[in-house]
Structure formats: C-alpha cells, structure tokens
Amino acid sequence: MVRVTLDNISKFFGKVRAVVDLNLEIDDGEFVAFLGPSGCGKTTTLLMVAGIYRPSRGRILFDNEDVTDLPPKDRNIGMVFQSYALYPHMSVYDNIAFPLKLKKEPQREIDKKVREIARLLRIDELLDRKPAQLSGGQKQRVALGRALVKEPDVLLLDEPLSNLDAQLRILMRAEIKRLQKELRITTIYVTHDQVEAMTMADRIAVMNKGRLQQYADPQTLYNKPANIFVASFIGSPPMNLIEGELEAPDDNSVFFVSSGIKLKLPNVPPNVAKDGQREVVLGVRPEDLQMVGPGDADKEETLEGSIYVVEPLGKEFLINVQVGDHVLKMLVPADGMPEAGQRIRIRPNFSKIHLFDKKSQKALL
Amino acid sequence: MGRTGEDIRKRIARARLERMMVIAVVILVAVVPAIPIWLMYGWIISQSFSGKVILGILPTDLTLDNWRFLWSPIKMGEKEYPNIWPITINTLALALTVSGLVVFVSSLSGYALSRMEFKGRTALMQFIIALHAFPSVILLIALFVILNKLGLYGKGFVTLVGIALIKAGLEIPMATWIIKGFFDNIPWDLEWAALVDGASRWKVWRTVILPLVLPGIAAVSIFSFLSGWSEFLLVFTYVAQEEYYTLPVMIYYMIGEFIHIDWGMLAALGLFYAIPTLIFFSVSQKVLLRIYVGGVKG
Ligand SMILES: Nc1ncnc2c1ncn2[C@@H]1O[C@H](COP(=O)(O)OP(=O)(O)O)[C@@H](O)[C@H]1O
Ligand SMILES: [Mg+2]
Numbered sequence: 001m002v003r004v005t006l007d008n009i010s011k012f013f014g015k016v017r018a019v020v021d022l023n024l025e026i027d028d029g030e031f032v033a034f035l036g037p038s039g040c041g042k043t044t045t046l047l048m049v050a051g052i053y054r055p056s057r058g059r060i061l062f063d064n065e066d067v068t069d070l071p072p073k074d075r076n077i078g079m080v081f082q083s084y085a086l087y088p089h090m091s092v093y094d095n096i097a098f099p100l101k102l103k104k105e106p107q108r109e110i111d112k113k114v115r116e117i118a119r120l121l122r123i124d125e126l127l128d129r130k131p132a133q134l135s136g137g138q139k140q141r142v143a144l145g146r147a148l149v150k151e152p153d154v155l156l157l158d159e160p161l162s163n164l165d166a167q168l169r170i171l172m173r174a175e176i177k178r179l180q181k182e183l184r185i186t187t188i189y190v191t192h193d194q195v196e197a198m199t200m201a202d203r204i205a206v207m208n209k210g211r212l213q214q215y216a217d218p219q220t221l222y223n224k225p226a227n228i229f230v231a232s233f234i235g236s237p238p239m240n241l242i243e244g245e246l247e248a249p250d251d252n253s254v255f256f257v258s259s260g261i262k263l264k265l266p267n268v269p270p271n272v273a274k275d276g277q278r279e280v281v282l283g284v285r286p287e288d289l290q291m292v293g294p295g296d297a298d299k300e301e302t303l304e305g306s307i308y309v310v311e312p313l314g315k316e317f318l319i320n321v322q323v324g325d326h327v328l329k330m331l332v333p334a335d336g337m338p339e340a341g342q343r344i345r346i347r348p349n350f351s352k353i354h355l356f357d358k359k360s361q362k363a364l365l
Numbered sequence: 366m367g368r369t370g371e372d373i374r375k376r377i378a379r380a381r382l383e384r385m386m387v388i389a390v391v392i393l394v395a396v397v398p399a400i401p402i403w404l405m406y407g408w409i410i411s412q413s414f415s416g417k418v419i420l421g422i423l424p425t426d427l428t429l430d431n432w433r434f435l436w437s438p439i440k441m442g443e444k445e446y447p448n449i450w451p452i453t454i455n456t457l458a459l460a461l462t463v464s465g466l467v468v469f470v471s472s473l474s475g476y477a478l479s480r481m482e483f484k485g486r487t488a489l490m491q492f493i494i495a496l497h498a499f500p501s502v503i504l505l506i507a508l509f510v511i512l513n514k515l516g517l518y519g520k521g522f523v524t525l526v527g528i529a530l531i532k533a534g535l536e537i538p539m540a541t542w543i544i545k546g547f548f549d550n551i552p553w554d555l556e557w558a559a560l561v562d563g564a565s566r567w568k569v570w571r572t573v574i575l576p577l578v579l580p581g582i583a584a585v586s587i588f589s590f591l592s593g594w595s596e597f598l599l600v601f602t603y604v605a606q607e608e609y610y611t612l613p614v615m616i617y618y619m620i621g622e623f624i625h626i627d628w629g630m631l632a633a634l635g636l637f638y639a640i641p642t643l644i645f646f647s648v649s650q651k652v653l654l655r656i657y658v659g660g661v662k663g
Pocket of ligand 1: 040
C-alpha cells in the first residue's frame with residue numbers, strides 16, 4: 001500500500017494533448033475516482049500510473065520514490081481494463097494464477113491464493129472455464145480477481161462497470177467499495193459516470209480535455225463546484241446554468257439580469273459585481289428552487305414563469321419552467337399535480353446558489 | 366395483421382426452398398470441382414499398386430513392385446538414379462529449414478510491424494508487398510552470382526543450405542504480412558494486462574501473444590514447408606551433383622526418360638512425394654482451426 005503522487009505530468013501523442021500538467025496526490029489506502037467525459041485523458045493517466053505509457057513530462061512517485069522509469073512489472077500494480085483483457089487461451093484459474101506464476105511463487109501457495117480470491121469473488125465454480133464461456137459480470141469478477149490476487153500496492157480500475165447492465169452495476173458498485181475498504185488498497189477508479197464516482201470514491205478528480213478541473217471529496221464537489229464544467233457535470237438532474245450580468249445599482253444590493261429575468265441576490269456582496277457590472281453565469285440546482293405563493297416572499301427575490309412540462313419521477317416531480325427566455329428545471333415534492341401552462345412563482349435557496357465568471361469559468365462565491 | 370394460416374405456410378415453404386437452393390449451390394461450387402482431383406488421386410493410388418493397366422485406367426495385378434524404389438536402387442532403362450532416401454532427406458531438410466526460418470523471422474518481424482512505432486514503418490510495409498511481386502526466375506542470375514561469391518555454389522549440401530536461405534528470403538515478406546494481420550487482431554489491452562501482471566516483454570510475447578497467433582504461425586509454416594518441399598527451379602539450377610537433388614528434380618529427370626519410362630513407378634513415386642505434405646498438413650491444420658481470438662475456442 002503506497003501513496004501515489006502525480007507530479008505535473010503531461011502526455012502528448014503527436015499533436016494530441018491527452019493529459020496536461022496534472023498534479024494529484026492519492027493517499028495510502030484512499031479510493032480516488034477519475035471522472036470526466038470520454039476522451040478527457042483518464043485512461044491515459046491510468047496507463048501512466050501503471051507504467052505502460054511514459055509521461056512526456058513530469059514524474060510519478062510511489063511513497064516519494066520516483067517510479068517514472070520503472071517498468072510495469074516492477075510496480076506491483078493490479079489493473080482491471082475496460083475490456084477486462086482476460087487471456088482467451090487460458091482458463092479462469094490460469095488467468096488468476098498468471099501474476100503469481102510470474103512471481104515464481106510455489107505451486108501450493110498459488111493454488112491456495114487463487115481459490116481464496118475466487119471464493120471471495122464468488123467465481124470458484126468457474127475456475128475451469130475459458131473466458132469465452134463467461135457472462136460480462138463473471139468476466140469482470142475474474143479480471144478483478146486477477147488484479148487482486150497478487151496483493152497489489154495500487155489497484156487501477158478503468159471503467160470496470162461500464163459493460164454491465166444497470167442492476168449488476170449497482171450491485172458491483174457496493175461490492176467493489178466494500179472490497180476496497182476491507183483490503184485497504186490505494187485505488188484509482190476511472191469512470192465517466194458521476195453517480196459511480198460520487199457513491200464510491202473518497203475523493204474525485206474531475207478532468208476535462210486533459211486538465212484537472214477540481215480534486216475534492218464528493219460533498220465539496222457537489223456544494224462548491226470550482227468552475228462551470230464541474231457544476232454542469234456533477235449532479236442529476238443537472239444544475240440550471242443561466243448566462244447574464246451582475247448589476248449593483250447601489251452599495252447594498254446586487255441584481256442578476258438576463259433576457260426576461262431580473263433577480264435580486266440578497267446573499268451576494270456587491271463587490272463581486274466589479275465596477276457595478278459583470279458578465280456571469282448563475283447556477284441553481286433543481287432541488288434548490290421552490291414554488292412560493294404570491295405574498296410569501298419579496299417579489300424582487302422571485303422569478304415568475306409558466307410550467308412547460310412536468311416529468312414525474314415517482315417520489316418527486318421534475319418541473320420544467322419557462323422563465324423569460326430560459327427553461328429552468330426544478331424538483332418539487334410529488335403532491336398535487338402541477339399542470340403545463342400554469343403560471344407559478346419560484347424562489348431560489350439563496351444560500352445555495354452559484355456564480356461563475358463567464359470569461360474564466362471560475363466560481364465567484 | 367391479416368396474415369392467414371395459408372400465407373404463413375406459403376412463406377415457410379419458400380424459406381425451405383431457399384435453404385435447399387443454398388445447399389445446392391454449396392455442393393455445386395465446393396464439391397463438384399473437387400471430383401476430378403479426387404479421381405486423380407484415386408487413379409494414382411490404384412496405378413501405383415497394379416502391375417498392368419488396361420487402357421490406362423483399369424488396374425489389374427495387385428503388386429508392390431512399383432514401390433521397389435523404397436528398398437532398391439532405381440533403375441530406368443540404362444540409367445541408375447540415386448537411392449530415394451538421401452534424396453528424401455535432402456528435400457525434407459530443405460523444406461524444414463525454409464519453414465523454420467520463415468516462421469522464426471516472420472513471427473518476429475510481423476510483431477514488430479504490427480506493434481512497434483518506428484520511422485519508415487509504412488514505407489517498409491509497402492516495400493514488403495512490392496518485394497513479393499518478384500518471381501524467383503528474375504532473380505536467378507543475380508542469386509547465382511551471390512551464391513558463387515559466398516562460396517555456396519557447387520558445394521553439395523552447403524548449396525542446399527544456400528537455397529534454403531534464398532527460398533526463405535523469398536517467402537518471408539508474404540509470411541510477415543500474414544502474421545502481421547494476426548498480431549493486428551490482438552488488442553493492446555491484452556498485452557498491457559500481461560505487462561501489469563508482471564511479465565517482461567519477452568514473456569508477454571511467449572505466454573500471451575504467441576499462443577494467440579498460433580493459427581497464423583501454423584498457416585505460414587504449412588505454406589513455407591510446401592513451397593520448400595516443392596521447390597524445383599532453384600535446385601534444378603544450382604545443384605550440380607545428383608546426390609543433392611530433391612524429389613521434384615529427380616521426378617523431373619525421370620519423366621524426361623522417354624523410352625524406358627515406367628508409369629507404375631512414377632505413380633508410386635508421386636504418391637510417395639505427396640505423403641509428407643499430407644502428414645504435415647493434417648498436423649498443422651488442427652492448430653489452424655483452433656482460433657482463440659474472437660472468443661472461439663477449440
Ligand atoms: N495511443 C494513442 N495515440 C494517439 N492518441 C491517443 C492515444 N491514446 C489516447 N489518445 C487520445 O488521447 C485523448 C485521451 O484519451 P483517453 O485517455 O483514452 O480518454 P478517456 O479514457 O478519458 O476516455 C483522446 O483524445 C484520445 O484520442
Ligand atoms: Mg478510457
């Protein structure tokens with residue numbers, strides 16, 4: 001078990017900048033998720049940690065030891081590939097035993113460990129089969145077994161659940177998390193699914209276009225997204241983002257203005273609106289909007305709109321509200337049936353709104 | 366939706382008819398052209414075991430006399446030919462050397478071309494294809510000069526080694542190309558997984574890659590063995606002494622014997638010539654069919 005440090009690493013493939021200046025520290029025994037859309041450099045980063053790719057720039061440290069030039073076989077890493085990469089010509093048993101055979105462990109020891117890990121992952125019935133005779137979920141367990149059997153210092157998982165059906169995914173999610181906590185292996189988990197990352201990881205590194213966007217625990221990512229990308233990527237249904245301007249007509253009030261919208265922001269200090277005016281993006285999560293009656297709130301602190309469409313989610317309704325030129329999504333408890341076309345008044349929870357600078361995309365609050 | 370029972374029955378009948386037509390086409394294309402070949406094999410077998418042949422077709426007098434070349438010197442008319450066994454060994458040595466060289470070199474070079482990024486890789490691949498366009502007849506004179514310079518000409522067995530080198534050289538480009546195709550089909554993930562599991566590059570090649578390209582290697586070894594076994598031109602041109610002939614050359618000389626030609630023995634000889642080929646083919650064909658890549662296992 002080691003602490004992994006990525007010290008300003010970059011990876012270029014010709015003109016393609018797959019990973020750019022990535023700095024990251026993964027603590028001993030920590031479960032970190034790399035989260036980002038397809039093509040943002042997650043796999044490339046993982047392969048650099050594994051030693052398959054050599055970083056174009058920067059260093060990789062295991063426990064302060066520079067391993068940048070250490071070949072993969074000497075890094076004691078376990079890895080599950082997205083395709084599982086099981087050896088098709090070997091039985092399940094031989095697949096799992098392969099890393100131990102390479103370590104030249106005694107036959108009895110190998111047999112013991114293989115059966116132990118197979119029991120742990122509940123694949124002990126399948127040891128004689130070939131990979132072609134396994135289902136997706138079974139292959140996934142075998143791949144996990146092969147990665148874990150050599151008791152690696154670092155476990156790397158590249159979208160291990162993306163080829164499974166939804167139900168199995170939820171099951172394996174919990175199982176992998178439990179396994180990781182039990183074995184206390186430093187783990188990097190790559191995914192493009194924010195729910196997976198949020199539910200499993202201790203910390204999440206959000207990436208986009210090869211660059212790290214934010215590195216924090218799930219709650220911080222959710223409550224304090226550092227920029228517009230993180231705000232829009234984390235959370236389902238996604239955050240409402242409205243482009244507009246901040247106006248500070250006097251020293252103690254700030255307004256957000258956009259086409260058809262003028263909203264007073266009571267919690268925002270006026271100095272955020274530089275020179276009394278600034279181009280910003282306002283972010284409000286669907287659950288942070290609520291319907292109010294006509295006399296319930298200061299009119300300047302509410303928005304008026306009409307219901308565009310209602311999506312019942314069982315426990316709640318997701319209501320699309322047309323406000324000015326914008327359609328906002330809001331989550332409301334499922335009582336009564338709001339009707340399309342109905343005019344309503346909504347008020348944001350001002351302690352939970354987000355403001356981003358439009359140019360730098362960075363959070364202002 | 367308006368689909369009556371009769372309609373469905375009609376459709377089923379039509380589907381059956383179509384299936385039968387498919388079978389008919391397969392028989393027509395795959396089986397019928399093979400009939401003359403099987404007839405010829407049948408003829409050569411019966412011919413080789415019969416003493417007299419009526420009208421060149423009907424065998425009579427079961428005998429092993431035609432196979433006498435296996436245990437006694439071959440005599441046709443006045444001329445006595447070398448014993449068959451050294452000649453067979455020459456042929457086998459040539460074929461196996463060619464096959465071994467081709468498999469060894471092309472499995473490594475195919476891997477390099479498929480997996481490694483280096484300058485001029487594409488140009489090299491195009492060059493390989495172009496190389497294959499040269500028939501060995503064109504190269505005959507140039508090769509002669511080279512063999513002479515290397516001191517490999519007219520040196521008996523050493524000349525055969527030289528021929529094996531040439532033949533292998535001519536076969537390697539295409540074999541490399543074939544094997545490269547098999548390597549291309551192995552996903553990178555598989556190789557990376559083995560590296561992460563703790564294998565060295567060589568070990569990955571031995572334990573993961575090689576078993577997966579075995580069908581390709583089997584194919585290449587069959588083809589190169591056959592081309593070595595049946596090589597005529599190079600041996601005919603460069604080998605001066607009779608005792609270093611190979612089977613195709615000897616058979617050629619014996620067919621050239623106009624007056625005293627012994628058809629029965631030639632048939633037996635032809636059959637004898639085909640035996641190693643059949644054995645080699647049936648052995649490597651098993652491997653050929655055991656294709657793992659793509660999830661099919663043998
Ligand atoms: N071997 C390679 N050669 C060239 N470009 C590559 C290679 N591997 C990845 N890339 C590029 O690098 C970027 C990041 O890829 P990757 O790390 O696989 O993304 P992710 O795993 O996040 O989906 C992509 O634009 C991809 O096209
Ligand atoms: Mg990927």
